[in-house]
Amino acid sequence: MSDPILVVEGISKGFPGVQALKGVNLEVRAGEVLVLVGENGAGKSTLMKILSGIYAKDEGTITFEGREVELTSPLQAQHLGITIIHQELNMMPDLTVAQNIYVGREPRTGPFLSERRLNEQAAELLKRLGIDLDAKRRVGDLTVAEQQMVEIAKALSFNAKVLIMDEPTSALTDAEVETLFQLIEQLKAKGTGIVYISHRMDELRRLADRVTVLRDGAYIGSLDKAEIDIAKVIEMMVGRHVDESTRPAVKDFSAAPVVLDVEGLSTKSLLSDVSFELRRGEILGFAGLMGAGRTETARAVIGADHRDGGTIRIAGRNARIRQPEDAVKHGVGYLSEDRKLLGLMLDQDVTFNTVLASLSSYTNALGWMGDRRAKNQTKQYVQQLRVKTPSVNQVVKLLSGGNQQKVVIARWLMRDCDILIFDEPTRGIDIGAKEEIYRLMQQLADAGKSIIVISSELPEILRVANRIVVFANGRIKGTLRNEEATQEKIMHLAAHGEENR
Ligand SMILES: Nc1ncnc2c1ncn2[C@@H]1O[C@H](COP(=O)(O)OP(=O)(O)OP(=O)(O)O)[C@@H](O)[C@H]1O
Numbered sequence: 424m425s426d427p428i429l430v431v432e433g434i435s436k437g438f439p440g441v442q443a444l445k446g447v448n449l450e451v452r453a454g455e456v457l458v459l460v461g462e463n464g465a466g467k468s469t470l471m472k473i474l475s476g477i478y479a480k481d482e483g484t485i486t487f488e489g490r491e492v493e494l495t496s497p498l499q500a501q502h503l504g505i506t507i508i509h510q511e512l513n514m515m516p517d518l519t520v521a522q523n524i525y526v527g528r529e530p531r532t533g534p535f536l537s538e539r540r541l542n543e544q545a546a547e548l549l550k551r552l553g554i555d556l557d558a559k560r561r562v563g564d565l566t567v568a569e570q571q572m573v574e575i576a577k578a579l580s581f582n583a584k585v586l587i588m589d590e591p592t593s594a595l596t597d598a599e600v601e602t603l604f605q606l607i608e609q610l611k612a613k614g615t616g617i618v619y620i621s622h623r624m625d626e627l628r629r630l631a632d633r634v635t636v637l638r639d640g641a642y643i644g645s646l647d648k649a650e651i652d653i654a655k656v657i658e659m660m661v662g663r664h665v666d667e668s669t670r671p672a673v674k675d676f677s678a679a680p681v682v683l684d685v686e687g688l689s690t691k692s693l694l695s696d697v698s699f700e701l702r703r704g705e706i707l708g709f710a711g712l713m714g715a716g717r718t719e720t721a722r723a724v725i726g727a728d729h730r731d732g733g734t735i736r737i738a739g740r741n742a743r744i745r746q747p748e749d750a751v752k753h754g755v756g757y758l759s760e761d762r763k764l765l766g767l768m769l770d771q772d773v774t775f776n777t778v779l780a781s782l783s784s785y786t787n788a789l790g791w792m793g794d795r796r797a798k799n800q801t802k803q804y805v806q807q808l809r810v811k812t813p814s815v816n817q818v819v820k821l822l823s824g825g826n827q828q829k830v831v832i833a834r835w836l837m838r839d840c841d842i843l844i845f846d847e848p849t850r851g852i853d854i855g856a857k858e859e860i861y862r863l864m865q866q867l868a869d870a871g872k873s874i875i876v877i878s879s880e881l882p883e884i885l886r887v888a889n890r891i892v893v894f895a896n897g898r899i900k901g902t903l904r905n906e907e908a909t910q911e912k913i914m915h916l917a918a919h920g921e922e923n924r
């Protein structure tokens with residue numbers, strides 16, 4: 424077994440009202456992937472921010488290549504050889520890809536900055552990493568996934584000895600995830616130690632040489648590859664047993680009224696002849712690979728994208744939906760997969776952000792009203808979804824990434840829509856809270872709402888959906904009732920379209 428490059432012992436860190444870390448230990452060895460797991464708010468990002476020189480620790484020691492070090496700034500940590508790719512992207516949108524990668528380190532000819540050499544250098548780096556992107560493009564024009572690839576390229580340009588990736592795949596497509604995993608293999612072979620934070624057990628299974636578990640800021644333990652057992656890891660994370668394999672109760676919806684009837688939907692870019700029905704009280708799952716047409720269907724239905732054909736009937740009547748506001752008027756709500764568009768007001772508190780979308784029921788002609796009621800209802804969701812926050816008055820930007828997302832989910836669960844479309848609702852959310860979200864969805868459905876869940880995680884689809892619609896290449900390839908569906912059957916349908924491309 425190789426020597427540890429980085430040894431962390433007894434690290435503690437407090438924020439006002441929160442003890443984020445309590446005596447945590449961690450070890451990173453050369454050429455290994457250490458997967459760091461724990462529920463939302465467990466302290467993962469805080470620990471990594473300490474290791475990358477962003478936060479100062481309160482207590483504990485950090486030993487790097489055999490010497491005790493003080494990490495005082497991100498630049499110093501990077502020069503030592505510790506680099507981080509953050510959970511939240513922080514690129515400068517008006518600069519080019521090349522400028523973002525080498526900001527502050529631009530190649531110079533004498534006193535002058537050489538734009539040409541900068542672009543060449545960046546192009547070479549991207550090529551070496553197998554990232555297909557033009558170095559001269561403006562970062563603000565890139566997709567979230569492309570921006571993430573730029574972050575990764577930037578981190579790797581520092582020749583890191585320890586590379587920290589904080590939930591790197593949350594915005595990547597399947598193909599890009601594959602590219603990332605290949606990069607990780609290359610780096611391992613070169614002896615780089617990698618710390619990889621993820622909520623996805625499939626990634627843990629695939630990548631982990633070792634796993635370290637945090638819970639509530641405390642170090643719970645580490646397991647070597649041979650000892651890794653997912654059920655055990657989950658139990659260490661959550662502190663109790665979680666059964667992931669349950670299915671919804673078998674129900675017959677044939678007598679329930681059709682609330683949404685989509686027929687022959689098509690768009691220029693992708694969709695062709697997409698037809699499906701959603702019944703009252705039903706949860707319908709949309710499965711398929713990235714780009715198969717699931718999100719596109721949702722966007723076309725709510726009028727976010729232009730439809731080139733097809734009809735939409737809501738509660739039996741033709742609905743004229745030209746833009747998302749029309750959809751809301753018809754009682755259709757869409758929770759977007761793009762977290763950047765979710766419009767959290769980061770400087771406002773948890774209560775404000777939770778009730779924002781349901782504002783009309785808390786305001787009267789005089790403006791803001793019912794503060795107590797808003798707080799009480801927010802408290803209930805905070806408890807149910809286990810949002811880790813000192814109080815409902817905490818400013819949202821101080822919550823961990825996953826807890827910010829829980830606030831968004833709470834907001835949508837609270838919204839009074841008859842039809843709710845959730846696009847990748849639990850991405851970045853820990854396993855315990857996922858279960859709560861599924862339970863709340865089921866409650867909404869039992870109360871007569873109808874729900875569409877778009878998800879790339881098959882266990883999630885099988886866990887919640889009464890029926891599963893499988894997409895490939897912009898078409899529906901098949902529909903399965905939950906009781907007849909298996910992961911294999913869904914995958915077969917989803918891949919079938921791929922072969923015919
Ligand atoms: N700057 C800050 N000020 C106050 N509290 C903070 C700050 N940064 C983090 N916290 C709190 O510290 C705790 C740990 O947060 P951290 O971001 O490390 O969690 P995490 O394990 O990365 O969670 P996630 O899986 O949701 O990303 C949380 O309760 C969070 O609200």
Ligand SMILES: [Mg+2]
Nearest residue numbers: 468510823824
């Ligand atoms: Mg985090």
